[in-house]
Amino acid sequence: MADFLRIRRGRIGPADVGLPTGPGRRRTPGLRREELAALAGVSVDYYIRIEQGRERAPSDAVLDALARALRLTADEHAHLLGLADQVAGRTPRRSASPRPVGPGLRLLLESVRPSPAYVLDEVNDVLDANAEGLALMPGLGDRPAGERNTIRYTFLHPAARTLFADWDRVARNCVAHLHTAELTAPGPTAALVAELTASSGEFAALWRRHEVWVKRAGETAFRHPVIGPVTLANEVLSPAGDGRRVLLYQAPPGTAEHDALVLLAMTTQDVSTS
The missing domain is CATH 1.10.260.40 (lambda repressor-like DNA-binding domains)
Incomplete structure (x- = not known):
């Protein structure tokens, strides 16, 4: 403080x-x-x-x-x-004990296809994702299901620098969000911060700035190796009020961006979400 x-x-x-x-x-x-x-x-x-x-x-x-x-x-x-x-030493103002992803959220991830979608916890561990979600971030699905994290991906995966057209903005958003998790998930936050601080000077510098904001709706520009350059709207939903969030990338039907998502979906037959 x-x-x-x-x-x-x-x-x-x-x-x-x-x-x-x-x-x-x-x-x-x-x-x-x-x-x-x-x-x-x-x-x-x-x-x-x-x-x-x-x-x-x-x-x-x-x-x-x-x-x-x-x-x-x-x-x-x-x-x-x-x-x-x-x-x-007071009790946090909201709990940080997300429940396992149940069938309702899993059905939601499948229902929004071909829109890439993820269920994230407070430190952006990927609790679940649909096939397009893993395909949108090349290499994310290469890690075991329990080790996927979009902030770690942004700073440490070599594909991220090319994938995010505005990597600097995405990185700042990641760190600003992670600061909010210090309060409700202090243990997982400290572990992730220690890992990234040791591995990335850029993360360490951003962390020291103490910027804080909660990610909500916006747009993200991608330079994807399969579907090419595409800008997708993103929406963040908090269905349970327990720290879990659904991150959804989408585009209106009939647009070139939606066509790109359909193409992305066609590449996912061999992609596993677990």
Whole structure:
């Protein structure tokens, strides 16, 4: 929590919150501690204790005020509250114990074909996928079913650099999402972060930035070795409220993108999802 607050304080300047910059060169990047404390309506000493990790149980009201002063997004605000729960030893605000994938979700994966679809846990382990989902990310299905992870794939699989047309954006999204999992799946998150930090300098640098947001609907551009360049809409569904998510890539019928997915489906006869 202390690191998160320091980094966010360093990224917002006085002008961003209507404060004068004053004469001369500022030695502190972003807001000074006393400026943030004043904006949040707390004493400087109290804020310093929070930022130094000596205050382990700030109230939600104080955290809400800091979030407003720092212009945090809704995802970042929720992350700050979750970090405070973790520091104080409180129960996380939502459970991180996803159940096994049942027949209903498996039927959903089959029903949306030829759209590639995945069931992911909080750290993006692939709990299940349809054949097109594995075919869309070449090499993902080469690992045993229990070792497939889309974040590991993005940073460590050599095909990912070519597959994702905007790899930098995809990588930032992966890391920002993984920061949200620190609170609800701390053990699996720590293990994955340790692995990727040791294996990828780019991951380590992005992780230190403490960017936080939850992946929702958007678009992803691919340069696929079989179906060529294609941009697909993506949708993220949370059917169970327990950390599991369904990630779905799709395109409207009758479009060139949908035709590409049909072609992708034609290549999957020998692809196993388990």
